[in-house]
Amino acid sequence: MLEELKQKVYKANIDLVRHGLVIFTWGNVSGIDREKGLVVIKPSGVDYDSMTADQMVVVDLATGKVVEGELRPSSDTPTHLVLYRAFPEIGGIVHTHSTYATAWAQAGKDLPNIGTTHADYFHNAIPCTDDMTAAQVQGDYELETGNVIVDRFIREHINPVHTPGVLVKNHGPFSWGKNPDEAVHNAVVMEQVAKMAFVAYSVNPGLTMNPLLVEKHFSRKHGPNAYYGQKK
Ligand SMILES: O=C(CO)[C@@H](O)[C@@H](O)COP(=O)(O)O
Numbered sequence: 084m085l086e087e088l089k090q091k092v093y094k095a096n097i098d099l100v101r102h103g104l105v106i107f108t109w110g111n112v113s114g115i116d117r118e119k120g121l122v123v124i125k126p127s128g129v130d131y132d133s134m135t136a137d138q139m140v141v142v143d144l145a146t147g148k149v150v151e152g153e154l155r156p157s158s159d160t161p162t163h164l165v166l167y168r169a170f171p172e173i174g175g176i177v178h179t180h181s182t183y184a185t186a187w188a189q190a191g192k193d194l195p196n197i198g199t200t201h202a203d204y205f206h207n208a209i210p211c212t213d214d215m216t217a218a219q220v221q222g223d224y225e226l227e228t229g230n231v232i233v234d235r236f237i238r239e240h241i242n243p244v245h246t247p248g249v250l251v252k253n254h255g256p257f258s259w260g261k262n263p264d265e266a267v268h269n270a271v272v273m274e275q276v277a278k279m280a281f282v283a284y285s286v287n288p289g290l291t292m293n294p295l296l297v298e299k300h301f302s303r304k305h306g307p308n309a310y311y312g313q314k315k
Pocket residue numbers: 108109110111126127128129156157158159178
């Protein structure tokens with residue numbers, strides 16, 4: 084079932100290691116087949132060195148039940164499912180504990196848009212979620228992690244396509260895209276802009292961002308007037 088998507092999700096998981104975003108088993112990637120309502124995700128706690136494409140687990144989007152796979156799905160599967168249900172435009176999700184993005188999440192700070200690298204991919208600040216309540220942590224924790232992400236986006240009318248990532252407070256980053264590959268790309272960008280912002284604020288805590296550059300760079304790559312790269 085879904086052999087092509089399993090290959091893509093497997094490759095995207097391996098790419099996290101290749102890009103230096105994951106050590107041990109600290110991360111996961113999923114992809115969705117919207118027509119079938121099925122999500123493919125990596126198995127939980129399996130070494131990336133020994134992982135194979137046929138170990139990817141297929142989960143029903145609506146029920147969260149495993150419909151194919153010998154192994155238990157990623158422990159973060161309920162978070163991925165909440166995001167797929169809330170954001171119908173997305174087709175792939177990544178979670179890592181990459182150092183700089185996780186440091187911002189642990190600090191509980193939104194990652195501000197302070198440069199054109201950020202503005203090329205994320206229109207605004209990358210938001211950091213609120214503290215989770217006792218009921219959320221002691222209840223269905225991974226599902227509630229998804230809910231705190233969605234809460235912030237809905238409450239502040241943040242467009243998940245224009246802001247394809249989030250920092251979960253005291254935890255780490257989630258990113259997404261139209262497919263697993265793009266979600267990995269956005270995870271790499273998030274880690275880099277988190278690192279750049281950390282260094283930039285060390286150099287100048289009072290730094291400012293020219294708002295004209297935010298619009299210029301974001302619209303250069305997104306929307307009807309995009310002109311970056313080659314014509315598709
Ligand atoms: O956040 C955590 C652990 O704190 C998990 O995302 C990470 O270890 C990956 O877990 P899975 O192997 O996907 O179950």
